[in-house]
Amino acid sequence: MRDASPYGSVRFSGLWLIGLSLTCLGAWSGPIVLADADSPPTPQHPVTVRLKDGVTLPERSVRLGDIADVRSADARAAAAAEQLEIISIEDVTGPLVVSRKYVRIRLVLDGWALEDIRIDGATECRILMRDPEVVTDAAIELSARSALEKSCGLQGDELTVRLASPVMSMLPERVRQTDGLLVEVLPPAKNPLGTVMLTARFWDDEKLVAGQVARFEVLRRFRVAVTEVSLRRNQVLDKSMFRLEQRYLPAEADELTSEMIVGRRLRGDLKVGSVLSLRDLEDDTTAAPQRLIRKADRIPVVARGGTVRVSLQAAEALQDGREGDMIAVKNMESGRVFRGRVTATGGVEVRVVR
16 A cells, blocks of 8 residues: 655565564564554655664664764754664574665655665665663772772782672663663772772763762782681780781771780780781880981982882882881872881882782
8 A cells, every 4th residue: 555745765564574574674574663654655865775784772762873874965854864773672592684675765754755765785784783882980989990900000919899889770771771881980189998989981982971079998918927716905915816818908008027925015905806017016125226218308218129120219208207107108200109118128019919
């Protein structure tokens, strides 16, 4: 069945087109829903459609712009043709085939005159459906970890980063369901540990579509001394009272060696499983400990990572320190603040994990 149009196009009834559509698509089992063919056609500028050989799409609704390159002297006409819904498919997993004939008839139904339609490129386009690739909270955690590792100068498994609460559920549904979004977590202004607020941004190609502030729990790995038994104030420590282990912590910790602990007294009581720090210890002598570095001193810094050794001369101590103490140091050139261990020569050594 067909009706003449005042613009020379042909308008087909919906039932007739469904039969033709199945012939054009080939044998497959999914239902097809076509756009309403009863609306009156409107005049359009000539349009050229270059059909693609095949596409893989995340959407169940296929538009002309998904399967073809569309050109027209009128940009609005080309945009309208690109948005034209070709088919709406449900419960289909295998490939579909859309022919040139099917595209031409679909354009006629939307108001284009037959003589204004040119179709080239592939003879038919094979369409394969896939599940949309949407951003998850796990992807946000990975992006945050990458940003923090770069900010802290760490690699490998030195950090663990976990969202304290879900993020994706807080975003609009159109953002949650958008296929192929890129998530970017902005690095913090300073090296963070513990509970940290960071901004996650979501990009669709080069377009920023959403931003969300998120709370993360950030832990860093330290090699620490942990008490094996409960200890009392003034007790002199020996090797049986503590163990050295790797532990992820939400704050900076002193990385003590056995030599730095054995023979020293406790300044206060400690429960079993406590992490020892330098402030918990005092020398087992009456002599005051020798202070090798004072706040504001200009000191040499050596960074070691495996067999690599890098020296830094322009560094400023931000606190006092004696041998073995972990103190804060500032790079005078970059202004970056980091922590290192005071050496017997009055410098600071920084351990870099590769």
